[in-house]
Amino acid sequence: MLAFAGAGLWLLLAGPADVLGIDSGNAGMVLLMTATWTALYQVGRLPPEDVVRVGSPAEWKAWIGTAFMAAAIAYFLTRGEVLAGVTVFNDPHAQRIGRNLVLLLVAWSVLSSVMASRWKGVVEQDERDREIAAQASGWGRGALVAVVIGLAVLLGLSPASRLAWASHLMIANLLIFALMWSCFVEYAATAAYYWRERRWQ
Incomplete structure (x- = not known):
């Protein structure tokens, strides 16, 4: 596999x-x-007891979510040069990239639903999980704010001659990237908190 x-x-x-x-x-x-x-x-x-013994539902979701969002971000970054040259919405290259990104994110959404059905009858979240989720959510918000502020500063302070790449479609894609980056950081932080907790047990 x-x-x-x-x-x-x-x-x-x-x-x-x-x-x-x-x-x-x-x-x-x-x-x-x-x-x-x-x-x-x-x-x-596997029996539900064995799955839970390896990790809680929130931890499983965090690790798989980190992998999916990392793949989506890597795909976006490797196609950044193509997106920078796109000026029309119906560009075939942009449509291909957008279609693959949407498919990847839809697959993650479906997988999340299937995973949720797997945990029926199992306690999915306790006090520890809620505390970790709150801390990781803070990391995700911070990552989103950092990207948006960075983009605003870049667009606001750069001379017009250096912003030929900043078409409205490219800016829209960068905002989508900011959301993906926020989700990735939140999932990664969640996984890291669980890993650290298990390491010190």
Whole structure:
């Protein structure tokens, strides 16, 4: 499964535009989703007690969310040069990138729903989980504020001659990136808090 996931990420992030006439982004997405769903199926066959013993529902969600958001951010950054050159909404390259990003985020949403159904009848959150969620949420908000302020300063203080890349579509994509970055930091902070707590137990 790691080999499938690795191949999927390579096709999604750094592979050629087409593989045997198929969009490499779509092929990478299929491989990545196949690996994820297979792993989820294997976990689903375990008794709930064994799954909870490995990690709480919030911790599972945090680790998987970190991986998904990291893939989405890496894909966005590797396509940044293409997005900077887009000036019209119906550009085929921009549509391909947007479609793959949406598919990745939709897949994460569906996976979250499936995971939630897996925890039916299990206590999903206790006092410790709520405390960790509150602390991680603060990190996520801070990350969002930092990106938005950085973008505002960049656009406000840069001379017009250096802002040829800042089309309205590029600015919209950067705002979407800010949201993805905020989610990534929140998930990563949540996972880090759980990891640190387990390490000191």
